[in-house]
Amino acid sequence: MMVMDTNVMAPRSLSTRWALPLLYAVSGLCSLVYQLVWMRRLGLVFGSSFTAVSVVTAVFFAGLALGGWGGGRLARRVARPLRTYGLLEAGVTAAALLVPSMLDMAEYLYAAWYPSVSASLRQTALVRMGLAACLLLLPTTLMGATVPLIVRCYSTRDGRNGGDTGVIYALNSLGAALGVLAAGWIFFRWMGVNGANSLAISLNALVALAALLLARREAESRPSTDGDGASVFEGEAEAVRPGLVLACFGLSGFLYVGYELLWMRTFLLFFRDSIYLYVSCLAAVIAGVAVGSFAAGRLADRVRSRRMFLGWLFGASALLHTAFLLGVVRLHRPLSLLAFPYPALETVFIFCALVPVFAVAGGTFPVVARLLARRASDTGGGAGRAYAVNTLGSIAGAILTPFCLLPALGLDGTMWLFLVCGLGSAAALWRGGATRPVLLRYAATCVLLSSLLFIGAQRQGGVFLGILNQVKGASRLLEARQGALGGNWVLESPERGGQIVLYENLVAFSRGGSPSFVVQGFIPLILADEVPRNVLGLCFGGGLTYHAARYFPEIRSLDLVDISAGNVDMALRHLAINESLKRDSRVRFFIDDAYSYVKYAQKSYDLILIDSNPPFYSHNCATLYSREFYRQCARRLTHRGLFTQVLPIKQMTLAEAQSVMRTFASVFPHTLLWWNELDPLMIGSNEPIVLEPDGMEARLNRPGLGDALRRYSGEAKFDTLGHFLSGLLLADDGFRRAAGTGPMNSVDKNCLEYSRELNADQTVAPWLTERLEPWEAMKSLFTRPDMIEEYAPQLERRRAYLMGLIRREMMLARIRL
Template sequence: MGVSTVEQAVGTRQVAHRSRTALLLPTLVVLFFLSGMSGLIYQVLWLRMLALIFGVTVYAASAVLASFMSGLALGSYVAGRYADRTRNALLLYGVAEVLVGLSALATPTALAAVERVYVGLSPSLTDATAVLTLVRFVLAFAVLLVPTTLMGATLPIIVKSSLLQVEGLGQRVGVLYATNTAGAIVGTVAAGFYLIGSQGLNFSFQVAAGINVVVGIVAIAASFAFARGAEDEGRTNGDASHHHSSQVSPLISNRARHLVLVVFVLSGFASLALEVVWFRVLVLFLRATTYAFTVMLATFLLGIAVGSYVVTPLMRRRADWLVWLASIEMAIGVVSLSSLLMLGWSYRILDLGEAILRRPLPYETLIMLIASFLAVFPAALLFGMAFPIGLQLWAVAGTDAKEHVAERIGIFYSLNTIGAIVGSTIAGFFLLPWLGSQLSLAVLASVGLFSGLLLLSTLPPDRRGFAVRAGGVGLLLFAAAAITMPNPFDLAVKHRFEGETLLWREEGVQTTVTVNQQPSGFKLLYLDGLHQADDNPAMVAVHRIIGHMPMVLHPQPQDALVIGLGGGATPGAVSQYPGANVDLVELAQSVVNGSEWFRHVNYDLLRLPNVRLRVDDGRNYMLLTPKRYDVITADLIQPVHAGAGNLYSAEYFRLARNVLKEDGIMLQWIGALPETQFKLIMRTFLSVFPETTLWATTHDGDHLLIGKKKPLELRRADLERKLQDPTTREALAAVGITSWETLLEKYRAGTDALHQYVGEGPILTDDRPQVEYFLSLPRREKQREIEEINSGGIEKYVRP
């Protein structure tokens, strides 16, 4: 009777333990989903905040991304080695998540210290790009080292937490990896469409950190609940793990296992490099807004998540997964090569939809979604399928031992991440500038084909015939895709810029620049598919007056700073004043090269002795320069373009104020915007330059803000003296300023009227770049109402 009671108690306890362990994987899935969500929010926030310090150049962004991913690789490798020795991996995971949240929450404070160090080092730094990039990498790595290393540690630790036996490792990894990626999609969309624009960077940090801390606390609590059951389950299944570990994957040779590892270094390289190329191609078809980049990244992550989810149930079956992996890798090559062809179908799908529904569709939104899906999703799906299969083959298929599984996972993930770092760098700095997007895509697609053939070469002699046939099919499909691959620029001209002729293009390190010609003969300059300038006289006049107005209103301008070149009409106008030295800061060398097509409207300024060009981020230049200026103006920059919000914040205007001389003038152009955003920009400018006046351009709906440290004094004699110089007189006549009276016609409102018009309210800050994200705000006006709102709202404050 006593023995029976004991047996019943033991049986009851084992049932309870098994019930608890059955909940382990679902619990980990929920926790890792939330962890992936916070991780992508952090990535978006860190890239944006470090760009405020280092600039938005590709070199600076690459330094930040490399430091971020280096931390992930380091954390994965170190944690993989340590996790195998811990008795309670879930407890370790919970501690890591809490520390991620706390350390990430401290990064805004750390970044403020980094900015002080960076500015302090600037006098001793050379202008050499390599030196600046290295310094930026070291500083960014110092800030991100702790949180990113901890983030990288979570995958091997959480897999170890789920591992009671080696059997089913690939399935568990597939579920966890896919779920973490699904969380990353939510984080990307949340940050890009709502959090940053509506709530701000600091609040977004608090949300992400809160998620990590909650995940960590739940994991720590769960670790004690699951620990006892895991021990009993482990004892029950201990022997079984040795007999069934290779149930779904036959043992493969060490050579094959190590080639799998090599393939996933190449896969990491190709995936991030392809992402860079796809993004550069897609912006030719989309507006390069923050939303477009968010949709593209979310689509890539969606493909990875769906791919992992799709393949995970299949991995329960016994199959030759090495052949599967080889086939998937070759398919990645073929599908990647076909992505441009599929991109062209996006417009046909929209046209077909409109024909079926017999009504116009929201073209811009749908083309963003459809083009991203067709170009990026298929290959991303295959990348997602490959990851759990490859990890299963590397970590399990070559051994029956459960020991060191976490270490093998850490090695796999860290090397895959290192490949991704190299891939993104090589694609942006070398492949695109040297080969262009079409050839770059072909080269990167061939990496997938080569990887598949490499894996097929490891098959045993009795399967060589199959390997040859499979490889031959892959080569034929790849060749067919290569033959049918269209030129992306031809596609863009055909579908987006219908009627225009492509005259010139350059796929630079920073941006892709194209010059098209309309049937009317006018030339247009596009940066990443966005119209920046043209030689239509009306548009040229707008750009020129942005340069002329501060030069005319300053009594004797000697040193002028112009942010942005574009077609060159703005800095060209500034250069037409005797004795004025012009510092021109342009972000991209490809824009400098493209401006050569507009020498007839920019006074051939790059060859003028009083113009000094610097290829750099304008905001970063103002942060570091010791020079002071009489005039600061900027080329026409639309605030909704990705990253342009950095040039409309109070912090940016304060940087400009700091480099102005005591009697200096700062000009800010405001285009046609909804009145809420119009007032927001004006109120922000007034918060830094209280002594501001409003002036008209040559285009209805556009306005110019003239800001000074002290009240503006207009003197007729100053203008008349400038008009005595024939060069200046001719340049001013081109924008309709020929006399004192014609200048005053541009005046619209004084300081008191502007303060009264904007009233009390929020301002734009680096923390809350609402204008760039204005579509994410609760209240918005339609674009077609913009000009009416602007003219009607401010009209009663304008000088009659």
């Protein structure tokens, strides 16, 4: 077998040796920007359901694993690894340039196949996996191959290749952490997703160019026929079982991703689902890897037994994760309260919690690379094998943890299983590397620490229930469960007369009997010129919006979509108002992402209602206020169909509310804004909206409908025609004037993703009051304009009263905060 001489790859100049880690740091930044960009773009193709995201993640990791394995073999054979590294970076750049156009093709193919495969989850997953593989395998394989090549270029000093590997990997991870922060907090916000992608491609091209220029001074390797594999490290006498080391490192990759998901799940019980939370968690995890890789790489060249050291890293990582997860429970109440007025505290806390625990896990890579390398020139090959196996473990963690372990074992059960796996890996490495007394002493220490952690967990109720006990206060916990999307629970609040509140993670997504949720379903059914026959409800949530359907037998089909089966099940079982939906033969439920369903469904609807969370509570919902989403909904409407969406003014600043209205009006040529407490209802149509007072009055007089509206509309008293019409606030030109000019929200750049504070300062209510459209300007909407002209003064007074109710509610909301 032909191998390379040990020292021939040492850089000729000090500047080259300094340049390589810096280049790889920029490469890490580009890689994470690519990952975030491609995940977002593919989310728009396949939807943002957890299944779709997991499929894309698995394909991404598979490419990295394939590249790591192939790159490791390549690193042993190439004569000029630095030039090869530069060519690989150039290949990544070229592949990244092709991804946007290939995404358009993938979207076309997915749309063509969707009707035939959407009924089968397995077939849908296979189609997604195949298309994602066509898009991502090439660039991700090239990315993965850079790891062993750059390690081969930099790790050239005999007996110090552990430290060299740690340095190069640490700087790459540090660049990746900066890439996450820069993309999430700066690039996407100010440049948009496409701008961030272009910047990453440009930086990647510069990295490739710089590497190729440095390679001009690279010396060729001299082939050696020394194929006995004898170690060249002085004093190297430790017996290494590569199979065992790789198996443990593969399990480490499984635990790495598994713990990342556990921490994310835990923090969703502390803080709202914001882009700041997601970015902070990912950046803190990668920063921890950087710190651990740098420190452990230095120690790997000095410790007496690297195998024992690696075992201690595995065991300490599992114990620290468990201790920190249990420890943060006690901080839940002060942190969840302080993070609201001081958002930066959230990021600081996440970094303080995650960097130490992931630093221990991150230190394993340079140690494993040092163990597997029998000569300096083989460090790249060992790093490639280790990286590939570890990434395969990460794929297993990304799929099994959310879909199998968390639903079956819950957060606490999964945490204890991970602890056993981590300590088991440590024991496997210690066995044979330590004497029996030492091994027993290590085992006794681990058992003692685990027992103490278990006793502490029992006293506080574990992680999940420990947090819930603080959240629920005086309320009674009716049910709690954990699934792929997070924790769901149901509370009964005695302070509000036994009101049932449904939670997903920290967000109360439905409150039983909440008036505005119910009324927003009545409004379009009453004002439509004809009762809709086919109705689509997006983001089912608690289902209150669809209570109105029971009073309209003319509706032939009621298709209800929600991304979470757990949410739907809890809403149907615990909210009495949904009893009619359970017995209604017209109702069909679809568990899917709202954006994806509207994009690929083949059916047209007379009415589309959406009851999405405000982006303040979930940054992923910002897509449902984008121009592209509105266009998809407009395409699904019949000739005179209506689309309705709440404008949540309590959870938006004035600028955000205006941006939503501008975006809405840019797609729908005919628009209305109707009063609905703190959730005014935007109504859009492709055709002029005609309001027929006689038809509305007839519907208000239907048996039971008036009583229901009187009960749920409260002081607005929408059960009479005059009161109902007084809810009309803006129409067409008035709607556009109120929206003003400025940027609109798109999937490329959406200001709502960064919604950070509740708008409890009453800014929107006075602004809206000043811009109310005169009744004289709106009478052309009605089939009986003379009646509107006659009753305009009464309608004006009634509308002013309704706006006063909004101002009062905004003031109460501010007091409660």
